[in-house]
Amino acid sequence: MHARSDTPRLKNKPRQGDLTSGCLDDIVGCMSTPDELERQHTLHTAVARYDTLRTRDALASPNEEGEPPAAPPLSKEEALEMLALGELIARKAGYGRQLGVRSARSAGASWSQIGAALGTTKQSAWEAHARWLDEQGAGGMTSRPPMPIG
Template sequence: MHTPDSIERQFTLLTAAARYEELRVRDALAPAGRGGSDADEPDAVSLSAPEALELLALSEVIARKAGYGRQLAVRTARATGASWSQIGAALGTSKQSAWEAHARWIEDQAEQQRRIGDDDAWAEAARDLAGPPDEVRNA
Protein backbone atom coordinates (compact mmCIF):
# COMPACT_ATOMS: atom_id res chain seq x y z
CA MET A 1 0.00 0.00 0.00
CA HIS A 2 1.22 3.48 -0.83
CA THR A 3 1.59 5.89 2.06
CA PRO A 4 3.44 9.21 2.11
CA ASP A 5 6.02 7.78 4.51
CA SER A 6 6.61 4.71 2.34
CA ILE A 7 7.23 6.69 -0.86
CA GLU A 8 8.74 9.97 0.42
CA ARG A 9 12.32 8.69 0.27
CA GLN A 10 11.82 7.33 -3.27
CA PHE A 11 10.99 10.70 -4.84
CA THR A 12 12.48 14.15 -5.04
CA LEU A 13 9.98 16.98 -5.31
CA LEU A 14 10.52 17.01 -9.07
CA THR A 15 10.04 13.26 -9.59
CA ALA A 16 7.05 13.14 -7.23
CA ALA A 17 5.43 16.00 -9.15
CA ALA A 18 6.09 14.27 -12.49
CA ARG A 19 4.53 11.00 -11.32
CA TYR A 20 1.64 12.86 -9.69
CA GLU A 21 1.00 14.77 -12.92
CA GLU A 22 1.09 11.56 -14.97
CA LEU A 23 -1.53 9.95 -12.73
CA ARG A 24 -3.59 13.14 -12.40
CA VAL A 25 -3.84 13.61 -16.17
CA ARG A 26 -4.86 9.98 -16.68
CA ASP A 27 -7.47 10.38 -13.97
CA ALA A 28 -8.78 13.64 -15.43
CA LEU A 29 -9.06 12.20 -18.94
CA ALA A 30 -10.67 8.91 -17.91
CA PRO A 31 -14.41 8.47 -18.32
CA ALA A 32 -16.20 9.53 -15.16
CA GLY A 33 -17.62 6.81 -12.97
CA ARG A 34 -16.33 3.85 -14.97
CA GLY A 35 -13.32 1.64 -14.72
CA GLY A 36 -11.30 0.50 -17.71
CA SER A 37 -11.21 2.44 -20.94
CA ASP A 38 -13.78 4.12 -23.15
CA ALA A 39 -14.07 2.85 -26.72
CA ASP A 40 -14.38 6.45 -27.95
CA GLU A 41 -11.25 7.48 -26.04
CA PRO A 42 -8.75 4.62 -26.30
CA ASP A 43 -6.01 6.54 -24.43
CA ALA A 44 -8.25 7.38 -21.47
CA VAL A 45 -7.74 4.60 -18.94
CA SER A 46 -9.08 4.97 -15.42
CA LEU A 47 -6.71 4.58 -12.53
CA SER A 48 -6.62 1.33 -10.62
CA ALA A 49 -7.26 1.46 -6.87
CA PRO A 50 -3.50 1.21 -6.08
CA GLU A 51 -2.81 4.05 -8.55
CA ALA A 52 -5.54 6.21 -7.03
CA LEU A 53 -4.02 5.65 -3.58
CA GLU A 54 -0.56 6.41 -4.98
CA LEU A 55 -1.96 9.68 -6.39
CA LEU A 56 -3.24 10.64 -2.95
CA ALA A 57 0.03 9.69 -1.24
CA LEU A 58 2.04 11.60 -3.83
CA SER A 59 -0.05 14.71 -3.24
CA GLU A 60 0.88 14.55 0.45
CA VAL A 61 4.58 13.95 -0.34
CA ILE A 62 4.58 16.98 -2.66
CA ALA A 63 2.91 19.13 0.01
CA ARG A 64 5.47 18.04 2.61
CA LYS A 65 8.46 18.62 0.36
CA ALA A 66 7.15 21.96 -0.88
CA GLY A 67 6.38 23.03 2.68
CA TYR A 68 9.90 22.21 3.80
CA GLY A 69 11.35 24.11 0.84
CA ARG A 70 9.05 27.02 1.59
CA GLN A 71 10.37 27.33 5.12
CA LEU A 72 13.96 27.15 3.91
CA ALA A 73 13.14 30.05 1.57
CA VAL A 74 11.59 31.96 4.49
CA ARG A 75 14.80 31.42 6.46
CA THR A 76 16.83 32.71 3.51
CA ALA A 77 14.56 35.74 3.14
CA ARG A 78 15.05 36.56 6.84
CA ALA A 79 18.82 36.09 6.54
CA THR A 80 18.90 38.54 3.63
CA GLY A 81 17.00 41.19 5.59
CA ALA A 82 13.37 40.68 4.61
CA SER A 83 10.77 41.77 7.14
CA TRP A 84 7.92 39.54 8.24
CA SER A 85 5.55 41.93 6.46
CA GLN A 86 7.46 41.36 3.21
CA ILE A 87 7.55 37.61 3.76
CA GLY A 88 3.84 37.53 4.56
CA ALA A 89 3.09 39.50 1.39
CA ALA A 90 5.21 37.09 -0.68
CA LEU A 91 3.25 34.18 0.79
CA GLY A 92 -0.12 35.90 0.39
CA THR A 93 -0.71 36.00 4.13
CA SER A 94 -0.16 38.26 7.13
CA LYS A 95 3.21 38.76 8.76
CA GLN A 96 1.85 37.09 11.90
CA SER A 97 0.69 33.99 10.00
CA ALA A 98 4.01 33.74 8.16
CA TRP A 99 5.95 34.07 11.41
CA GLU A 100 3.75 31.54 13.24
CA ALA A 101 4.12 28.95 10.46
CA HIS A 102 7.89 29.42 10.48
CA ALA A 103 8.05 29.21 14.28
CA ARG A 104 6.08 25.92 14.17
CA TRP A 105 8.46 24.60 11.51
CA ILE A 106 11.47 25.50 13.66
CA GLU A 107 9.96 23.68 16.65
CA ASP A 108 9.15 20.62 14.52
CA GLN A 109 12.73 20.55 13.21
CA ALA A 110 14.10 21.01 16.75
CA GLU A 111 11.99 18.08 17.98
CA GLN A 112 13.32 15.87 15.19
CA GLN A 113 16.87 16.88 16.10
CA ARG A 114 16.25 16.09 19.79
CA ARG A 115 14.93 12.63 18.86
CA ILE A 116 18.21 11.75 17.18
CA GLY A 117 20.25 13.16 20.05
CA ASP A 118 21.41 16.46 18.56
CA ASP A 119 21.64 19.56 20.70
CA ASP A 120 19.40 22.59 20.38
CA ALA A 121 22.04 24.89 18.83
CA TRP A 122 20.47 24.82 15.37
CA ALA A 123 17.03 25.64 16.75
CA GLU A 124 18.38 28.52 18.86
CA ALA A 125 20.10 30.02 15.84
CA ALA A 126 16.92 29.60 13.77
CA ARG A 127 14.82 31.26 16.49
CA ASP A 128 17.28 34.16 16.68
CA LEU A 129 17.18 34.61 12.91
CA ALA A 130 13.37 34.51 12.86
CA GLY A 131 13.05 37.08 15.63
CA PRO A 132 9.64 38.40 16.63
CA PRO A 133 7.01 38.98 13.92
CA ASP A 134 7.32 42.76 14.03
CA GLU A 135 11.12 42.94 13.91
CA VAL A 136 12.83 44.34 10.82
CA ARG A 137 16.20 42.76 10.09
CA ASN A 138 19.19 44.56 8.70
CA ALA A 139 21.17 42.24 6.45
Template structure:
Protein backbone atom coordinates in the same frame (compact mmCIF):
# COMPACT_ATOMS: atom_id res chain seq x y z
CA UNK B 1 -0.75 0.44 -0.40
CA UNK B 2 1.36 3.56 -0.78
CA UNK B 3 1.48 5.97 2.12
CA UNK B 4 3.09 9.42 2.21
CA UNK B 5 5.64 8.15 4.72
CA UNK B 6 6.57 5.27 2.39
CA UNK B 7 6.88 7.53 -0.65
CA UNK B 8 8.52 10.57 0.94
CA UNK B 9 11.98 9.02 0.96
CA UNK B 10 11.61 7.62 -2.55
CA UNK B 11 10.75 10.87 -4.31
CA UNK B 12 12.19 14.35 -4.55
CA UNK B 13 9.69 17.15 -5.00
CA UNK B 14 10.39 17.14 -8.73
CA UNK B 15 9.98 13.38 -9.19
CA UNK B 16 6.86 13.29 -6.98
CA UNK B 17 5.28 16.04 -9.08
CA UNK B 18 6.19 14.23 -12.32
CA UNK B 19 4.67 10.93 -11.14
CA UNK B 20 1.59 12.71 -9.72
CA UNK B 21 1.15 14.60 -12.99
CA UNK B 22 1.39 11.39 -15.04
CA UNK B 23 -1.23 9.68 -12.88
CA UNK B 24 -3.48 12.75 -12.77
CA UNK B 25 -3.30 13.22 -16.53
CA UNK B 26 -4.13 9.57 -17.16
CA UNK B 27 -6.98 9.78 -14.65
CA UNK B 28 -8.38 12.86 -16.38
CA UNK B 29 -8.12 11.36 -19.86
CA UNK B 30 -9.48 7.91 -19.06
CA UNK B 31 -13.08 7.31 -19.90
CA UNK B 32 -14.95 5.73 -17.01
CA UNK B 33 -15.71 2.11 -17.70
CA UNK B 34 -18.96 0.46 -16.87
CA UNK B 35 -19.51 -3.28 -17.12
CA UNK B 36 -20.64 -3.13 -20.77
CA UNK B 37 -17.52 -1.19 -21.80
CA UNK B 38 -15.05 -3.55 -20.14
CA UNK B 39 -15.03 -5.99 -23.07
CA UNK B 40 -14.44 -3.24 -25.65
CA UNK B 41 -12.07 -1.07 -23.60
CA UNK B 42 -9.35 0.74 -25.52
CA UNK B 43 -5.95 -0.95 -25.32
CA UNK B 44 -4.31 2.53 -25.19
CA UNK B 45 -2.62 2.65 -21.76
CA UNK B 46 -3.22 6.41 -21.55
CA UNK B 47 -6.97 5.82 -21.62
CA UNK B 48 -7.15 3.07 -19.00
CA UNK B 49 -8.61 4.22 -15.66
CA UNK B 50 -6.32 4.15 -12.65
CA UNK B 51 -6.24 1.02 -10.57
CA UNK B 52 -7.12 1.28 -6.91
CA UNK B 53 -3.42 1.11 -6.08
CA UNK B 54 -2.59 3.93 -8.51
CA UNK B 55 -5.44 6.10 -7.25
CA UNK B 56 -4.19 5.67 -3.68
CA UNK B 57 -0.62 6.34 -4.84
CA UNK B 58 -1.83 9.58 -6.44
CA UNK B 59 -3.45 10.64 -3.16
CA UNK B 60 -0.30 9.80 -1.19
CA UNK B 61 1.87 11.65 -3.73
CA UNK B 62 -0.32 14.73 -3.28
CA UNK B 63 0.50 14.67 0.42
CA UNK B 64 4.22 14.13 -0.27
CA UNK B 65 4.19 17.14 -2.60
CA UNK B 66 2.43 19.28 0.01
CA UNK B 67 4.95 18.26 2.69
CA UNK B 68 7.98 18.87 0.51
CA UNK B 69 6.62 22.19 -0.76
CA UNK B 70 5.91 23.34 2.81
CA UNK B 71 9.45 22.43 3.86
CA UNK B 72 10.84 24.28 0.83
CA UNK B 73 8.68 27.30 1.68
CA UNK B 74 10.23 27.53 5.13
CA UNK B 75 13.73 27.21 3.69
CA UNK B 76 12.82 30.15 1.43
CA UNK B 77 11.54 32.10 4.43
CA UNK B 78 14.86 31.48 6.15
CA UNK B 79 16.68 32.71 3.04
CA UNK B 80 14.50 35.84 2.97
CA UNK B 81 15.35 36.53 6.62
CA UNK B 82 19.04 36.05 5.86
CA UNK B 83 18.59 38.60 3.06
CA UNK B 84 17.18 41.01 5.69
CA UNK B 85 13.52 40.80 4.65
CA UNK B 86 11.02 41.92 7.29
CA UNK B 87 8.16 39.73 8.46
CA UNK B 88 5.76 42.18 6.77
CA UNK B 89 7.57 41.62 3.48
CA UNK B 90 7.63 37.86 3.98
CA UNK B 91 3.95 37.79 4.91
CA UNK B 92 3.10 39.80 1.79
CA UNK B 93 5.13 37.41 -0.38
CA UNK B 94 3.21 34.48 1.14
CA UNK B 95 -0.17 36.22 0.87
CA UNK B 96 -0.64 36.28 4.63
CA UNK B 97 0.05 38.48 7.63
CA UNK B 98 3.48 38.95 9.15
CA UNK B 99 2.21 37.30 12.34
CA UNK B 100 0.93 34.21 10.50
CA UNK B 101 4.18 33.92 8.52
CA UNK B 102 6.26 34.23 11.69
CA UNK B 103 4.12 31.69 13.56
CA UNK B 104 4.33 29.15 10.70
CA UNK B 105 8.09 29.56 10.56
CA UNK B 106 8.44 29.07 14.30
CA UNK B 107 6.28 25.93 14.17
CA UNK B 108 8.65 24.66 11.46
CA UNK B 109 11.65 25.39 13.71
CA UNK B 110 9.92 23.43 16.50
CA UNK B 111 9.39 20.51 14.09
CA UNK B 112 13.06 20.54 13.09
CA UNK B 113 14.02 20.44 16.77
CA UNK B 114 11.93 17.26 17.15
CA UNK B 115 13.31 15.45 14.09
CA UNK B 116 16.30 13.77 15.79
CA UNK B 117 13.73 11.72 17.69
CA UNK B 118 12.35 10.35 14.39
CA UNK B 119 14.39 7.62 12.71
CA UNK B 120 15.51 8.57 9.21
CA UNK B 121 15.42 12.34 9.82
CA UNK B 122 18.34 14.63 10.53
CA UNK B 123 16.71 17.47 12.40
CA UNK B 124 18.58 20.20 14.24
CA UNK B 125 20.60 20.23 17.39
CA UNK B 126 20.24 22.86 20.11
CA UNK B 127 22.70 25.25 18.43
CA UNK B 128 20.83 25.02 15.10
CA UNK B 129 17.51 25.78 16.80
CA UNK B 130 18.98 28.74 18.68
CA UNK B 131 20.47 30.16 15.48
CA UNK B 132 17.17 29.70 13.62
CA UNK B 133 15.22 31.47 16.38
CA UNK B 134 17.70 34.36 16.40
CA UNK B 135 17.40 34.72 12.63
CA UNK B 136 13.60 34.56 12.84
CA UNK B 137 13.48 37.34 15.42
CA UNK B 138 10.10 38.74 16.38
CA UNK B 139 7.26 39.67 14.03
CA UNK B 140 6.91 43.19 15.44
CA UNK B 141 10.55 44.20 15.16
CA UNK B 142 11.38 47.22 13.08
CA UNK B 143 11.42 46.77 9.30
CA UNK B 144 14.74 45.43 8.08
CA UNK B 145 14.55 47.38 4.77
Protein backbone atom coordinates in the same frame (compact mmCIF):
# COMPACT_ATOMS: atom_id res chain seq x y z
CA MET C 1 -53.91 14.48 7.20
CA HIS C 2 -50.34 13.34 7.28
CA ALA C 3 -47.46 15.72 6.81
CA ARG C 4 -46.01 15.58 3.34
CA SER C 5 -42.64 13.85 3.23
CA ASP C 6 -39.72 15.40 1.42
CA THR C 7 -38.73 12.40 -0.68
CA PRO C 8 -36.55 14.22 -3.27
CA ARG C 9 -34.05 15.04 -0.54
CA LEU C 10 -33.84 11.39 0.44
CA LYS C 11 -33.27 10.29 -3.15
CA ASN C 12 -30.07 12.35 -3.31
CA LYS C 13 -28.69 10.90 -0.09
CA PRO C 14 -25.82 8.47 -0.83
CA ARG C 15 -26.30 4.90 0.29
CA GLN C 16 -23.87 3.37 2.76
CA GLY C 17 -22.64 0.99 0.05
CA ASP C 18 -21.51 3.96 -2.04
CA LEU C 19 -19.31 5.21 0.80
CA THR C 20 -17.47 2.02 1.71
CA SER C 21 -15.06 -0.13 -0.25
CA GLY C 22 -15.83 -3.34 1.57
CA CYS C 23 -12.15 -3.64 2.56
CA LEU C 24 -11.04 -3.71 6.17
CA ASP C 25 -9.56 -0.37 7.20
CA ASP C 26 -6.57 -1.80 9.06
CA ILE C 27 -5.22 -3.78 6.09
CA VAL C 28 -2.79 -1.54 4.23
CA GLY C 29 -0.98 -4.25 2.30
CA CYS C 30 1.42 -3.01 -0.33
CA MET C 31 -0.16 0.40 -0.85
CA SER C 32 2.05 3.46 -1.12
CA THR C 33 2.21 5.86 1.81
CA PRO C 34 3.70 9.37 1.80
CA ASP C 35 6.46 8.21 4.17
CA GLU C 36 7.35 5.29 1.90
CA LEU C 37 7.27 7.46 -1.24
CA GLU C 38 9.44 10.13 0.41
CA ARG C 39 12.38 7.72 0.36
CA GLN C 40 11.83 7.09 -3.36
CA HIS C 41 11.13 10.58 -4.73
CA THR C 42 12.52 14.06 -4.83
CA LEU C 43 9.97 16.86 -5.16
CA HIS C 44 10.62 16.90 -8.90
CA THR C 45 10.11 13.16 -9.44
CA ALA C 46 7.05 13.09 -7.14
CA VAL C 47 5.44 15.91 -9.15
CA ALA C 48 6.26 14.16 -12.44
CA ARG C 49 4.69 10.87 -11.29
CA TYR C 50 1.68 12.68 -9.79
CA ASP C 51 1.19 14.59 -13.05
CA THR C 52 1.30 11.34 -15.04
CA LEU C 53 -1.29 9.68 -12.81
CA ARG C 54 -3.49 12.81 -12.65
CA THR C 55 -3.47 13.14 -16.45
CA ARG C 56 -4.41 9.48 -16.88
CA ASP C 57 -7.16 9.90 -14.28
CA ALA C 58 -8.55 12.95 -16.10
CA LEU C 59 -8.46 11.12 -19.45
CA ALA C 60 -10.33 8.18 -17.91
CA SER C 61 -13.30 10.38 -17.03
CA PRO C 62 -16.21 10.23 -19.47
CA ASN C 63 -16.61 13.39 -21.51
CA GLU C 64 -19.76 15.50 -21.79
CA GLU C 65 -21.06 13.70 -24.88
CA GLY C 66 -21.03 10.37 -23.04
CA GLU C 67 -18.31 8.96 -25.27
CA PRO C 68 -16.06 6.30 -23.80
CA PRO C 69 -13.05 7.57 -21.85
CA ALA C 70 -9.78 8.17 -23.69
CA ALA C 71 -7.86 5.99 -21.22
CA PRO C 72 -8.66 3.16 -18.80
CA PRO C 73 -9.32 4.22 -15.19
CA LEU C 74 -6.52 4.07 -12.63
CA SER C 75 -6.21 0.88 -10.65
CA LYS C 76 -6.92 1.03 -6.93
CA GLU C 77 -3.15 0.97 -6.26
CA GLU C 78 -2.52 3.82 -8.71
CA ALA C 79 -5.35 5.92 -7.27
CA LEU C 80 -3.95 5.44 -3.75
CA GLU C 81 -0.45 6.22 -5.01
CA MET C 82 -1.78 9.45 -6.54
CA LEU C 83 -3.32 10.43 -3.18
CA ALA C 84 -0.10 9.61 -1.31
CA LEU C 85 1.96 11.57 -3.85
CA GLY C 86 -0.31 14.58 -3.40
CA GLU C 87 0.33 14.49 0.34
CA LEU C 88 4.07 14.02 -0.19
CA ILE C 89 4.19 17.00 -2.56
CA ALA C 90 2.35 19.18 -0.03
CA ARG C 91 4.82 18.16 2.70
CA LYS C 92 7.89 18.78 0.54
CA ALA C 93 6.52 22.12 -0.69
CA GLY C 94 5.81 23.20 2.90
CA TYR C 95 9.34 22.31 3.94
CA GLY C 96 10.75 24.19 0.94
CA ARG C 97 8.58 27.18 1.78
CA GLN C 98 10.06 27.44 5.26
CA LEU C 99 13.59 27.08 3.90
CA GLY C 100 12.72 29.99 1.59
CA VAL C 101 11.52 32.03 4.57
CA ARG C 102 14.80 31.31 6.34
CA SER C 103 16.74 32.41 3.24
CA ALA C 104 14.66 35.59 2.92
CA ARG C 105 15.29 36.45 6.58
CA SER C 106 19.02 35.78 6.16
CA ALA C 107 19.02 38.11 3.14
CA GLY C 108 17.46 40.87 5.26
CA ALA C 109 13.76 40.63 4.35
CA SER C 110 11.32 41.90 6.97
CA TRP C 111 8.41 39.80 8.24
CA SER C 112 6.07 42.24 6.46
CA GLN C 113 7.85 41.55 3.16
CA ILE C 114 7.82 37.80 3.77
CA GLY C 115 4.13 37.90 4.69
CA ALA C 116 3.36 39.84 1.50
CA ALA C 117 5.35 37.34 -0.60
CA LEU C 118 3.35 34.49 0.97
CA GLY C 119 0.01 36.30 0.62
CA THR C 120 -0.49 36.53 4.38
CA THR C 121 0.25 38.82 7.31
CA LYS C 122 3.66 39.22 8.89
CA GLN C 123 2.27 37.69 12.10
CA SER C 124 0.93 34.63 10.29
CA ALA C 125 4.21 34.18 8.39
CA TRP C 126 6.19 34.43 11.62
CA GLU C 127 3.90 32.00 13.48
CA ALA C 128 4.09 29.40 10.69
CA HIS C 129 7.87 29.67 10.59
CA ALA C 130 8.14 29.49 14.38
CA ARG C 131 5.96 26.34 14.41
CA TRP C 132 8.15 24.80 11.72
CA LEU C 133 11.29 25.62 13.72
CA ASP C 134 9.73 24.10 16.85
CA GLU C 135 8.99 20.92 14.87
CA GLN C 136 12.59 20.85 13.64
CA GLY C 137 13.83 21.49 17.19
CA ALA C 138 13.90 17.79 17.98
CA GLY C 139 16.78 17.60 15.54
CA GLY C 140 18.41 20.70 17.03
CA MET C 141 18.31 22.68 13.77
CA THR C 142 17.84 26.29 14.83
CA SER C 143 16.19 28.64 17.30
CA ARG C 144 12.95 30.63 17.05
CA PRO C 145 13.07 33.88 15.08
CA PRO C 146 12.42 37.14 16.92
CA MET C 147 8.72 38.05 17.00
CA PRO C 148 7.74 40.80 14.52
CA ILE C 149 7.08 44.21 16.03
CA GLY C 150 3.89 46.18 15.32
